[in-house]
Amino acid sequence: MGLRCSRIPRHSHVRPHGPRPGPVPAEVFPLPTPPRSSRVPASTNRGGPPPQRGGPRPSGRPPRPPVRRKKPRWAMRAVTALSVVVLASAGIGHAVLSSLDSDISRFDAFKDMKNRPRAGDGMNVLMVGTDGRDEITEEERRKYRLGGAPCHCTDTIMIVHISEDRERASVVSLPRDSYAETPGHTDRTTGEHHKGHPLKLNAAYAEGGPQLTIRTVENMTRVKIDHYLEVDFTSFMKTVDVLGGVRICTVQPLKDSYTGLDLPAGSHTLMGGQALQYVRARHLDGASDLSRMKRQQRFLAALIDRATSSGILLNPLKFRDVTRAVLGSVRADQGFGTDELLTLGRAMRNFSPSSSEFTTVPIGQMGYAVKGVGSTLKWDPAKSERLFDALREDKPLAAPKPRPKGPAPVRVPVDPKQIRVQVENGTRTSGLGKRVDDALAATGFRTTKAPRNAEDRAVGRTVVAYDPRWDQSAKSLAAALPGSELKPVKGQGATLKVIAGADFEKVAKVRPADPPQESGTVVRGDEVVCGEE
Numbered sequence: 001m002g003l004r005c006s007r008i009p010r011h012s013h014v015r016p017h018g019p020r021p022g023p024v025p026a027e028v029f030p031l032p033t034p035p036r037s038s039r040v041p042a043s044t045n046r047g048g049p050p051p052q053r054g055g056p057r058p059s060g061r062p063p064r065p066p067v068r069r070k071k072p073r074w075a076m077r078a079v080t081a082l083s084v085v086v087l088a089s090a091g092i093g094h095a096v097l098s099s100l101d102s103d104i105s106r107f108d109a110f111k112d113m114k115n116r117p118r119a120g121d122g123m124n125v126l127m128v129g130t131d132g133r134d135e136i137t138e139e140e141r142r143k144y145r146l147g148g149a150p151c152h153c154t155d156t157i158m159i160v161h162i163s164e165d166r167e168r169a170s171v172v173s174l175p176r177d178s179y180a181e182t183p184g185h186t187d188r189t190t191g192e193h194h195k196g197h198p199l200k201l202n203a204a205y206a207e208g209g210p211q212l213t214i215r216t217v218e219n220m221t222r223v224k225i226d227h228y229l230e231v232d233f234t235s236f237m238k239t240v241d242v243l244g245g246v247r248i249c250t251v252q253p254l255k256d257s258y259t260g261l262d263l264p265a266g267s268h269t270l271m272g273g274q275a276l277q278y279v280r281a282r283h284l285d286g287a288s289d290l291s292r293m294k295r296q297q298r299f300l301a302a303l304i305d306r307a308t309s310s311g312i313l314l315n316p317l318k319f320r321d322v323t324r325a326v327l328g329s330v331r332a333d334q335g336f337g338t339d340e341l342l343t344l345g346r347a348m349r350n351f352s353p354s355s356s357e358f359t360t361v362p363i364g365q366m367g368y369a370v371k372g373v374g375s376t377l378k379w380d381p382a383k384s385e386r387l388f389d390a391l392r393e394d395k396p397l398a399a400p401k402p403r404p405k406g407p408a409p410v411r412v413p414v415d416p417k418q419i420r421v422q423v424e425n426g427t428r429t430s431g432l433g434k435r436v437d438d439a440l441a442a443t444g445f446r447t448t449k450a451p452r453n454a455e456d457r458a459v460g461r462t463v464v465a466y467d468p469r470w471d472q473s474a475k476s477l478a479a480a481l482p483g484s485e486l487k488p489v490k491g492q493g494a495t496l497k498v499i500a501g502a503d504f505e506k507v508a509k510v511r512p513a514d515p516p517q518e519s520g521t522v523v524r525g526d527e528v529v530c531g532e533e
Contacts, residue, residue: 104330104331104332104336105330105331105332106331106332106333106334106336107210107331107333107334108333108334109210109211109214109228109332109333109334110211110214110228110333111211113211113214113215116218116224117218117222117223117224117392118224118392119224119226120223120224120391120392120393120394121163121164121393121394122161122162122163122164122391122394123161123162123226123227124159124160124161124162124223124224124225124226124227124391125159125160125161125162125225125226125227125228125229126157126158126159126213126214126217126225126227126228126229127156127157127158127159127160127229127230127231128154128156128157128205128210128213128228128229128230128231129154129155129156129157129230129231130154130155130230130231136237140237140273143260143273144259144260144273144276144277145258145259145260145277146276154176154202154205154206154213155176155202156173156176157173157174157175157176157201157202157213157217158171158172158173158174159171159172159174159217159221159223159225159391160172161391161394163394164394167355168355168356168357168396169355169356169357170356170357170359170390170391170396170397171297171300171356171357171358171359172359172360172361172387172391172397173296173358173359173360173361174201174217174361175201175360175361175363175377176200176201176202177200177201177202177375177376177377178200178201178220178361178376178377178378178379179198179200179201179368179370179373179376179377179378179379180198180199180200180201180203180204180216180220181196181197181198181199181216181219181220182194182196182197182199182204182207182208182212182215182216182219183196183212183215183216183219184196185207185208185211185212185215186208187207187208194207198370198372198373199373200373200374200376201216201217201220204216210228210230210331214228220379221384221388221391222388222392223388223391223392226335227332227333227335227336228332228333228336229330229331229332229336230330230331230332231330231331236272236275236276237271237272237273237275237276238272239272239322240270240271240272240275240303241271241272242321242322243303243306243307243322244269244306245269245270245271245275245306246269246270246275246299246302246303246306247267247268247269247270247302247305247306247529247530248263248267248268248269248270248278248298248299248302248530249266249267249268249411249513249530250263250265250266250268250513251265251411251412251413251513252265252413252472253265254278254281254284255284256277256281256282256283256284257283258281258282258283259276259277259280259281259282259283260277261274261277261278261280261281261284263278267530275299278295278299279292279295279296279299280292281295294528297358297523297528298528298529300356300358300525301353301356301358301525301526301527301528301529302353302528302529302530304352304353304356304525305352305353305525305529307322308352308353309352352525352526353524353525353526353529354524354525354526355525356524356525357396357397357398357522357523357524357525358522358523358524358525358528359387359397359520359521359522359523360519360520360521361379361384361387361519361520362379362380362383362384362387362519362520363377363378363379363380363519363520364378364379364380364381364383365377365378380520383520384520387520397522398522407508407509409508409509409510409511410479410480410508410509410510410511411510411511411512411513412475412476412479412480412510412511412512412513413472413475413476413512413513414472414473414475414476414512415444415476415512416443416444416445416446416476416477416480416510416511416512417444417445417446418446418473419445419446419473419476419477419496420446420447420448420494420495420496421437421440421445421446421447421448421477421495421496421497421498422447422448422450422451422452422495422496422497422498423436423437423440423447423448423451423452423497423498423500424451424452424453424454424497424498424499424500425451425452425453425454425457425500426454426456426457426458426459426462426463426499426500426501426502427457427458427459427500427501427502428457428458429502432500432504433451433452433453433500434451436451436498436500436504436507437449437450437451439506439507440477440480440498440507442507443480443507443508443509443510444510444511445477445480448495454499456499459499459500459501459502460501460502460503461483461484461485461501461502461503462481462483462484462485462498462499462500462501462503462504463484463485463487463497463498463499463501464477464478464481464484464485464486464487464496464497464498465487465488465489465492465496465497465498465499466486466487466488466489466492466496466497467488467489467490467491467492467493467494468488468490470494470496471488473496474486474488474496476510477496477498479508479510480507480508480509480510481498481504481507481508482505482506482508483503484498
């Protein structure tokens, strides 16, 4: 269903000129680490309106630092927006950030808002992506299949929660086709006053701009939004290029004729254009938007890893170049200023992929039909309430996972839980079949738990026999059996066969390369970045 879109004025962009400067002596830009501020209530009137944003703060209260489907056609705006927060994590000097302040277009996103949710601990940023691409060249449009003129519609909506101790970021995607109900408002296009009514979540922006979007999200989640960032993707490719590219790994080839993405299996450093294709692709498999959300999570985590581990952010002038590429297309609320960004950056200097977690609002009903609106996604009420409770209470979205001992598990294209295995003993060693069966089951494979003897009892090298239709499952199983031989057997069916040979020593730990696709699943950043090579 088409949605009305309003044009957003184009903003000026400040660009760095001349050759990129080298490192600057530390004494020029001192990087002290400030003490953590004491925890104070976010509002003295828990149910009422917040203090005027951008104005004087109550006496004695330290300044509060800020920080950020079903078919988001331009999903990379979420990545660009989160970069604004992540790229502050080195604690860059005030002079550098002050020089960037004018790059951000500001407006009063919270004007006259009343009856808002109670403020909790930590900080919540609503990040909204639009499809502006005014400065992308015609050659780039053709090469990366970027289409025609932008409509400046909202395609990506996310809540980014930064914990009170500034040691965790929780990113919650709100699918654009989510069923929503607006509060009463005035249509910003027609000037007509509307009572509250149902619509798709992204249509709130078309009717009432940022304010109606914020009010609708707050009504749906009961999470108070502290800051608002609106980003288009014009600067996305430049940002990735200034960073020197972002490393992405894939265990399967990725080819999408719509975006032009064509990546063989393996590790790749994506520059701006390819990164754009990677996060836009929707036609790689039947999972469509679910698989794209996984790639968005992977890219966000990889960008955090690149920004925080490469030393880029420890060079103030390099940081300036990167941040300038990002901020050129950002609109923010009036309270999102240099001091807030600086305070947050210093507090988050030890941020890493393991500090971030990603999820999508749990969906209870796909294709929920609404008269006059169309097919929507209805959230699961109980699961989504638990999710937003965690944000309000400043808690992790999922219980911490114990770190495995020993070597990291090998990433495989198919989840072992989906692979059925029959084990056979191909030697005269008594009990070998049961030992292999038990070890595979402990790693997650669905073994028959009934190992048997093979016809040939003189097998030297362990064999994985498989029907060619299940070749990806066979590769996953072979990865758990180092040195094994893959043997295609037409007509064998879905059950794979392991014939344990005299060379068998152990079963290696494996895990699926991609996080689960179900909405509501929480993944940590270090679970989706590339492993060590």
